[in-house]
Amino acid sequence: MASTDVIKQGQNVILKKGKSLRLYQVWRKRRVHLDKKHFFLDEAIGKPYGTTWDVHGQNVCLVTPDEERDEDVREGGTDNRGINDDTRSQKLSDEDIKALKSKGQHGAAIVEQLVENSTSFKEKTVYSQAKYLKKKRDKHLMRFQILRPNTILLCEMYLMRAPSKNIHLRIDTLAQILTAANIQSGINVMMMETCQGLLLGAIMERMAGKGTVVQIHSESAPVRLAVEAYNFPSSYKDTLHAFPLDQLGFLEPKESVESNNPEQSTSEVSDRLQACKTEEPQATNGKSVESKDCPQCSESDAKERSVGHRTQKEEERSNGEEENDSNVEDCDAAADDAGMVAMEADCQSGEGGTQGQKRKFQVNPEKEARKQRRRESLCRVRDLLHNTKMDVLVMACRFQPLPIFTALFKFLAPSRPFVVYCHYIEPLMECNEWLRNCNNAVNIRVTETWLREYQVLPERTHPNVNMSGTGGYLLTGTTVSNET
Amino acid sequence: MASTDVIKQGQNVILKKGKSLRLYQVWRKRRVHLDKKHFFLDEAIGKPYGTTWDVHGQNVCLVTPDEERDEDVREGGTDNRGINDDTRSQKLSDEDIKALKSKGQHGAAIVEQLVENSTSFKEKTVYSQAKYLKKKRDKHLMRFQILRPNTILLCEMYLMRAPSKNIHLRIDTLAQILTAANIQSGINVMMMETCQGLLLGAIMERMAGKGTVVQIHSESAPVRLAVEAYNFPSSYKDTLHAFPLDQLGFLEPKESVESNNPEQSTSEVSDRLQACKTEEPQATNGKSVESKDCPQCSESDAKERSVGHRTQKEEERSNGEEENDSNVEDCDAAADDAGMVAMEADCQSGEGGTQGQKRKFQVNPEKEARKQRRRESLCRVRDLLHNTKMDVLVMACRFQPLPIFTALFKFLAPSRPFVVYCHYIEPLMECNEWLRNCNNAVNIRVTETWLREYQVLPERTHPNVNMSGTGGYLLTGTTVSNET
Amino acid sequence: MGFLGYSDVICDGDKAIVYLGYNSMMSLKLSHGTVTQTKRGALRHSDIIGKKYGCRLSTLSDKGYVHLLQPTPELWTLNLPHRTQILYFADISLITLQLELKPGSVVVESGTGSGSVSHAFARTIAPNGHLHTFEFHEQRAVKAREDFKDHGISHLVTVAHRDVLEHGFGIDFTVDAVFLDLPCPWRAVSHAKKILKTSGGKICSFSPCIEQVQRTCEELGSLGFSDISTFECLQRNYEHRTVILPYPNLGTKTVSRDDSKQASPNPDDSSSLQDTGIPGTSTEARQGDGATDIASGTTTPEAGKPLDRQGETDREESDRNEGGSQAKRPKLCEGAPQDNKKGNSLNYPTKCAVPWKDMPGHTGFLTFATLYILPGGS
Amino acid sequence: MGFLGYSDVICDGDKAIVYLGYNSMMSLKLSHGTVTQTKRGALRHSDIIGKKYGCRLSTLSDKGYVHLLQPTPELWTLNLPHRTQILYFADISLITLQLELKPGSVVVESGTGSGSVSHAFARTIAPNGHLHTFEFHEQRAVKAREDFKDHGISHLVTVAHRDVLEHGFGIDFTVDAVFLDLPCPWRAVSHAKKILKTSGGKICSFSPCIEQVQRTCEELGSLGFSDISTFECLQRNYEHRTVILPYPNLGTKTVSRDDSKQASPNPDDSSSLQDTGIPGTSTEARQGDGATDIASGTTTPEAGKPLDRQGETDREESDRNEGGSQAKRPKLCEGAPQDNKKGNSLNYPTKCAVPWKDMPGHTGFLTFATLYILPGGS
Known part of the structure; x- marks a missing residue:
C-alpha cells in the first residue's frame, strides 16, 4: 500500500456515518465529537483510507470487512396483509432501550434485542425487514468510515449541512462548471465564488499547482475554508492571486491605486484589505496548517463568534461592508483568524454549540509594511490581468452576477469559455441578454440539470423517492472577437 | 358487441398510422386522404372501433389480429463489431423500390425484399433487426387503426400537428386541469380557453350534459372545433353559455347592455356578437352536424380561407378585432361557418392545400331578430353569473392571464378551486402575486410536470430518449371568503 | 360536503378541511359539542356548523384563525389518514384521463x-357510474367503507374484501376500466382481462x-392488450x-453596464435609495424547511400585511419536508444582507420563480393498456 | 489548438471549430490550398491560417461570416464524426468528477x-496522467488513434484494439479509475477489479x-465494490x-386590477401606445423548430441588430431537433397578434425563461462504485 493511502497526522479526513459527513483534522490525542460521542482517532493513524470503525468507549476499533457485510436476510412473510396499524408491535420501550445502553450494551446487541421483541418483524417481507434493520442499526450502532476528502464528499457535506452557505451548489452542477470551464493544468483562471472555497479547491485540484488563479473575493479576505480540506501540497497556493471585488475599479487602465478612492484615505483602503493579507503568510510560507476551521459551525456559533469578533475589530475596520451579514462575516472572520488562533476542529452544529471557542485578536505591529505589500499585490494582479489574457471566467457567487460578469468579461481572451452559476435563473437571463447584445460570445446556453439517483436492488429497482428540486442554473458560452 | 362500439356514419373517428393521428368524419362514398393516398372508409362502417386496416387501391381491408402481430424475430448477430459505416449495405436502390411500388407490390412484400437485399441485416442484433423492420414497415405499409376520438388522442393530435394552436397543452397538464378543477357532472363551470375547444370538450365529457358551462371567448364566436370530435349527444350543448371577453365590462353590476358601449352604436355591439350566435341554432336545434371542420388545416389553407372570408364579411364586421391574427381568425371563420357550408372533411395539411374548399357567406335576413337574441343571451349569462356563484374557474388561453383572471375570479363561490394554465411561468407568477395580496385564496400552487415515457422491452428497458421539455405551468388554489 | 357537488353551508356530520396555513391542513368531522385542538388554537364545532364553506374562523383563544374548506377528492388526498402509501394528484389525474373515466363509467380498483x-x-x-374496489386487508376495507359512507359516495362505490391475486374479481359483468395498485400486478392481469370490455377496455x-x-408489460402483451405504455409523472x-x-x-469607479436596461447607480453616492432594503421580502432563515414559499413580494411592511398572509407564510408544519429538521435553520446567504451603515451597497430585489428545494x-x-378483442376477417 | 492549453494563432494542420450560427458548428482541419463549403459560404483555409482564434471571418462570396473557435473537448463532442452513440457534456462532467480524475490520474476506458x-x-x-482506451472495433480504434495524434494528445492516450469482455485489459499495473461503456458491462467488472487500485479505485x-x-450493480456488489450508486443526469x-x-x-369598462403594480391602461382609449408591437421580439413562426432560441428582447429593430444576432437567431440547422419538419411551421398563437386597426388592444412583452420544447x-x-480491499483486524 502506497504511503499516500494511509491516514496521517495533520491530514483532513471525512468521517461518514450513515448519510452524514463530518470533516476533521487527525491529531493524536485530539478528541473528536460525532453524534454526541467523544472519542480519539489515534487508532486510525497509519491505517488505510476507506476503513470502517466502531466506537468503543473513548477509542475506535477497526471493523473487518466480514463484520461489515453482515446483511441478515431472515425468513419473512409474503405480504403485509396481517400487519395492523398500531405501535404496540415493539415490546421494548424507550426506557428499556435506555437501560440497555446505560448498561454499556453494544449497539449490535441492542438491535438484536429490538428484533426479538418485535411481534411484527417475522411477518414483514424480507424487504421490510432489511429496511427495519438498517434503520435500527443507523440509530444504535456507532459505526463510521474514514474517507479522504474529495470534491464530491465536500460538496455533499456542505449541501447537507448548510446549503445556503454553499449557494446550493449541487454535485452535478459543480462537475459541469469544471468541465464547461475547460479547467486543466497550466491555464489562467479568473474566478469568483462565495461557496467557502469549495469551487476554488476543485479548480486547484484540476490545475495541480500549474497555471494561475485570480480569485476575486467579495469580503476583506478570500474565503478558502474548503481548500484546506483537500490536503494540497503547499506549493499549490503559489498559483493563487487574490483580488478584492471592491477594487475592480482599480483595474480600469487609467486608475492608479492611490487615486482610486478619492473619498477614502489611502490608509483606509489598506485597512480594508488587511484581512486579505493576514492569510497570505500561511499560503506563501508553505508551513503546515495547524488549525482547522469547521464549516459546519452552527448559526448560534457563528453569531457568538462574529459578535465577539466585531467588537474587537470595530476600530480597525472602518467600512461597514460586512455588517448585517453575520453569515458571510463569519466566514471572513474564520479565514481571517486562520493561522492565528487555534480552534477546536470538532466544533459541532446545533446542540453542541457550547464548546467555548476562545479567540483573541492579534494586533499586528507591522501594519505599515503590510499596507505596502497589499498595494504591491493589487498592482501585480492588475498587471497580470492587463498583460495576460485569461483563459476562463468562472463565477458562482451570492451577488447579482451581471455587474461582476461585465467587469471581468473583458479580461478574457477570445475563443475561451465562461461559466456563471446562479441558484436562480432570472439573474442569468440578464447576463444572457447582455451577452447577446454585446456581440462577443457565441454558443450561449442557460441550462439546468435533473440529477436522479436510482435504487438498484433485486426486485426493487426504482428512482429514489426524494430528489433535489433544482441544482441551480448555468450560463455557459465561448468568447469571440469581432476582429476580421 | 354493443351498438355504441361500432363505427357509424356521421361519426368522427381518428385514423392512427404509426405515430400520426388524423380526424375524419365517416361518410359512405366520402374520400379520405392519408399519407398521399385517397381511399374510402365504407368498409369500416359497422365494424368495431380499434380495428386495423390496410389500404388496397381505393378501399380499405380489415387486418386480422394474427396479421397484426407479425413481429418477426430472426436469427441475429451478437453485436455490431463487424458492421462498418457505409450506406452500401442496402443493395436495393430508391429507384428499385419505386419500380416495385409502381408494379403494385404490396408494402409487406417490399419490406421483405428490403430485408433480403440488406447485407448487414443478418449481422444486426435481433434488436436492431426489429428496429429496422419497424422503420421499413411504417414507411412502406399503408396500415392504420380506426379509433374513437377521446381527449388523449385529440390532445396528442393537436400537440403533434400544431402545438401553438393548442397553446402547447400536454396530456398530463390537461389531465391535471380537469382534476384540479374538480370537474364533475352537475357543477357550474366558468372557463376560457384558446385551444380550439379541446379543453371545453374534455370538460363537457366529464359533465355529461348536466350543470352549466359559461365559456368566455376571445373572438367574435367561441371556438369549439374539437368539441365536435367527441360525438357528444346534441343535448350536451344545452349546458353551454357563451360570453364574449370584450363584454366582460358588461358584467359589472351597474352596467346595462345598452349603455355598455357608449362610443359604439348598439347595432355595432350586436354585429360584433353575430358570429357567436350563428353557431347557436346548430347547438340548440340538436340537428346532426353535417360538416366537419378540420383542425389540421395547413397555414396556407387557413390564409386562403380567411382572406376570402374577410372580403365577404367586411361590411358586416366593423371592428378589426381579429385582424392581423389570421391564425385565430381562421378558427373563428371555421366556427362561424359551421352548419352553413359543407366542407371536405379530409382537408390535409401542407401539400394538400389545394382541395378547393368552396364557401359562400350567407347573408342572414333575420339580422335584427338575431341582434335581439344576442342581447338576451348576454343578459342571461350576466344574470346567471350574478345569481349563481360559479363552482370553478378554468383558464387556458393565449392572453395575459391576470386581467381575465381578476375579472372572473369574483364570480367564484368561496371554497372552490381555480386553475390557470400558461405555457410560460412568468404570467402565472403575476397571478400568484395578485392572489397572495387579494387575500381570497389559499393552497396556492404553481407547478410544472415532468412526463416521462419508458420503453419497456426485455433487456431494453429505459426512459424514452426524447422527451418534452415542458408541459407548461399550472396555477391552482382554492377560494376563501374572509367572512367570519 | 364537496365530495360530490358543492353545498354552501357546513352541516353537522360533514367532514371539513381546516386550512391552518401554508402546507398545513387537517380534516375534521363535525359534531356538535366537540372541541378540536389545532396548532392555531382550539375550534368549537358548534361555532363551525351553520357557517359557510370558505369562511374564516378565529380560534377560541383568538390565537389565530383558520379557513374551513369543502373537501374535494384532491384536498382529501392531502388530508386522509394514511393506511398505506397513497397516490397523489399528478398520478391520479393522468390515470383518470387515460382510463377515460366519465359520468357513467364502471371501473374496478x-x-x-x-x-x-x-x-x-x-x-x-x-x-x-360505479366503482368496484377490492382490498385484501380486511381492516382497510372496513375503514374505506366507512369513509365512503361518511362522504356521501357509498351509492357509487362497492368495497369488497377479497384477495384478487388469488381469487380474481368475482364479478360477472364487464367494466370500462381496471386500475391495479398491487404488489404483483402481473398476476391480476388475466383476471382483469375477464371482466374488461373487449371493445376498448382500459x-x-x-x-x-x-x-x-417489466412483468406486467410482458403479461399485458402476451394476453393481447394493445397500446401498452409506461409513464412517470412528477410534479x-x-x-x-x-x-x-x-x-x-466594485469600488468607486464602477464598470459601466452599457447594454443593461436596469439602472446602475454608483454604489458610493448612495443617497440611501433602498438602504434599508425592502420589508416583507426577506428570504432568510427559510431554507431549513426546504419547501420554502414566501408570499410574493409586496412593498407593504410585514406588519401591515393582510391577515391571511400570516397563514400563507407560516411554514412550520410543512408537509412537504417531513424529514427536515426544525432546529437547524442555516441563514440564507443571499437573503437580504442589507448594508445599513453608510449605505454603500444597493440591493435590487429580483422576482424569481424558484423550484422548491425538494421534489418527489x-x-x-x-x-396503461387497451383491450380490443376484435373479430377477424372483413 | 485547445485540446490541451490554448494557443492564440491558428496554424496549418490545426483542427478548428467553425461556428456558423445558433446550434450550428462544424470542425475543420486546416490545410493550405483547401477551400471548404459551409452553409454561410466558402472558406479558404489560407485566409484562416495565421488569424487568431475567436476571430470573425467573412466567407468568400461575402454571403455571411463565421467565427473560428479553438476546439475544446466540449466543442469537439458537439462536432466529432459519430462512429457510435456518444456521451455528452452532462454525463461526461459527472463521470470525470466521480472518477476523481485530475492531473496525473491513470485511467482506463x-x-x-x-x-x-x-x-x-x-x-x-x-x-x-495517462488514458488507456480499449476498442473492440478495429476501424474505430484506428480512427481514434488518428484523432488523438491530430489533436496533440497522443502522448496521453494509448489506444488498444482488444475485446475486453473476452480477454480482459491485459495490463500489469493498477490504475486510478475505469470507465466502462460496453454492451455487457457486468462481464468486464471482474477484469476491472484486477487492474484497479485497491485503496479507493473508482x-x-x-x-x-x-x-x-441491474446486472452490473449485482456484480459490483458481489465483487466487493462499495458505495455503489446509479444516477441519471439530464440537461x-x-x-x-x-x-x-x-x-x-375586456370591453369599455375594464375591470380594475386593484393590487397589480403593472399599469392597466384602458384598451379603448388606446393612444396607440404600443400599437405596432415591439420589433425584434416577435416569436412567431418559430415553433416548428422546437428548440427555439430567439435572442433576448431588445427594443432595437431587427435591421439595426449587430451582425452576430443574425447568426445567433438562425435556427435552420438546429441540431436539437433533427426530426422536426422544416416545411410546416404553424403560427404561434401567442406570437404578437397586434391589433393595428383602431389600436384597441395593448400587448405587454414579458421576458420569459422558456425551456426548449424538446429535451433529452x-x-x-x-x-459508480469504489474499490477498497482493506486489511482486516486492527
Missing part, C-alpha cells in the same frame, strides 16, 4: 388502500419498481420569491 | 467509441438500459424569449 384514488374516481363517474397498473412494470412546485441578491460593490423523485410507474 | 469521453479525460489528466459504467445496470436548456401575450380587451429524455444510467 384493487387495492383500495387509503381510498385516495377511490374518491377521485367516484367524483368523476358520478352520478350514474387498464392501468401502478408500480413503484421497474421489475413489476415540481415553484414559489414566487423576491430574492435580494446583493449588488456588488419517484412515485411509481404508470402502465 | 472501454470502449473508445468516437472518442468523445477520451478527449475530456485526456484534458483533465494532462500533463502527467469505476463507472454507462448503460442505456436498466437491465444492464434542460432554457432560452430567453420576449413573449408578447396579447393584453385582453434519457442518455444512459451512470453507475
